[in-house]
Amino acid sequence: MSVRHHVSDELLLDYASGSLSEGWGLAVATHLALCPECRVRLGRIEAAAGALMDADDVTDAQAASVDASWAAMQARMAEADAPATAKTRSSTQTMGRPAAILPEPLRSYVGGDVGELKWKALGRGAYHIPIRTNDGETSVRLLRIPAGKPVPEHTHGGRELTLVLAGSFHDETGRFGRGDLEDADSSLEHQPIADEGEDCICLAVTDAPLKFKSRLLRIIQPVLGI
Amino acid sequence: MSHLLAAVARDRDKEAFETLFRHYAPRVKAYMARQARDSQAAEELMQETMMAVWNKAALFDPERGNVSAWIFTIARNLRVSAYRKDRRPEFDPQDPAFVPDDVPSADEEYQSRQEAERLRIAMQDLPSEQRELLQLSFFNEVSHSTIAKDLNLPLGTVKSRIRMAFAKLRAALDDRLMEDHR
Ligand SMILES: [Zn+2]
Ligand SMILES: [Zn+2]
Structure with a gap:
């Protein structure tokens, strides 16, 4: 089944330019691992960056300093290590290994695949694992919502990226399965509901606490760390 | 540019590399200078980028992009690790959970x-x-x-x-x- 909900142009541009903070970048890179279509889009954006760099005018001063730079470069090359050799593109490396549910880079961030994780209870059968990043801006977690159960209805103080890794959910905007990315901002009020049959595991990245409709949830929110 | 890089990969061709260097070094340095504190720091990051081009030429895959895009990504990654405290997460094409590209077309x-x-x-x-x-x-x-x-x-x-x-x-x-x- 192929991915239907993709990364927006703006997010992909920020990821390509290197300006996207780690938390959002984790969701984008993990989507890219599951989505050949967006990798093609990323390749084109990087090609556009290369074309801009190519078209950059070189000033006379810059041109004049190239000789000195080249001399320094040659000195480095003389003491360089052996060059890297081309990787042969083969699938043998992946043979004999069980297919993983969580792709890289996410798997390393949570410290293992789905079967090896230590989930923390959130109540009502839902679990989460907070993920540490160094961006000081986003809050990142892996969420597990029991099959057929809702995430409490909420709005967003800021942006929320949700990437589905197993199972599926639906809300007011559509249905989201493995690899699908939901990009919600403060204008969206929604109640995601996990579909029947399988628990829904997703990566959720936010930059502001969710605003729950339920007063009780708002009270226990700080305790849960959501 | 692509044939120059191929010559670097295949024969460690210094002349081909010099041509690449003279074209890209000022551009990469200007790119670094947008973030670097001084021109010496920009020069150092440019040298690191071009060193990676020299050493990793064999890893360049002409089916997946052109030379300037490839050099841009090398420069970008070095600049991010030099000036950002957080990381830029990347996917791994060798990962068993990685979904490979659709069947490639003829050329x-x-x-x-x-x-x-x-x-x-x-x-x-x-x-x-x-x-x-x-x-x-x-x-x-x-x-x-x-x-x-x-x-x-x-x-x-x-x-x-x-x-x-x-x-x-x-x-x-x-x-x-x-x-x-x-
Ligand atoms: Zn996509
Ligand atoms: Zn939400």
Whole structure:
């Protein structure tokens, strides 16, 4: 089944330019691992960056300093290590290994695949694992919502990226399965509901606490760390 | 440029590399200078980038992109690790959970060269405000929300300019596809 909900142009541009903070970048890179279509889009954006760099005018001063730079470069090359050799593109490396549910880079961030994780209870059968990043801006977690159960209805103080890794959910905007990315901002009020049959595991990245409709949830929110 | 890089990979051809160096070194250094504290730091990061080009030439895959895009990504990664405290997460094509590309078409290298040329022309034709936005984003490494603040534009305007720019680039590439099928 192929991915239907993709990364927006703006997010992909920020990821390509290197300006996207780690938390959002984790969701984008993990989507890219599951989505050949967006990798093609990323390749084109990087090609556009290369074309801009190519078209950059070189000033006379810059041109004049190239000789000195080249001399320094040659000195480095003389003491360089052996060059890297081309990787042969083969699938043998992946043979004999069980297919993983969580792709890289996410798997390393949570410290293992789905079967090896230590989930923390959130109540009502839902679990989460907070993920540490160094961006000081986003809050990142892996969420597990029991099959057929809702995430409490909420709005967003800021942006929320949700990437589905197993199972599926639906809300007011559509249905989201493995690899699908939901990009919600403060204008969206929604109640995601996990579909029947399988628990829904997703990566959720936010930059502001969710605003729950339920007063009780708002009270226990700080305790849960959501 | 692609044949020069191939010569570097195959024969460790210093002349070919010098030609690449003389073209890219000033551009990569200018790119680094947007973030580096002084020109010496920019020079050092440029040297590291070009050293990686020299050493990793064999890893360049002409089917997957053109030389300037490849050098841009090397420079970007080095700049991010030099000046950012957080990481830029990346996917791993060797990972068992990685979903591989669809079946490749007959001559991807040719196609990717054609695409790069199309893109280059389309970039020149972009309206200046869209081109400026891409430039700010790639070279100054600022997010689209920061650009909105800096240029004092509504975020929605910045987003729609980005979308329009990409729609134009996409259209330029789709033209080619249609010509091919004619
Ligand atoms: Zn996608
Ligand atoms: Zn939400």
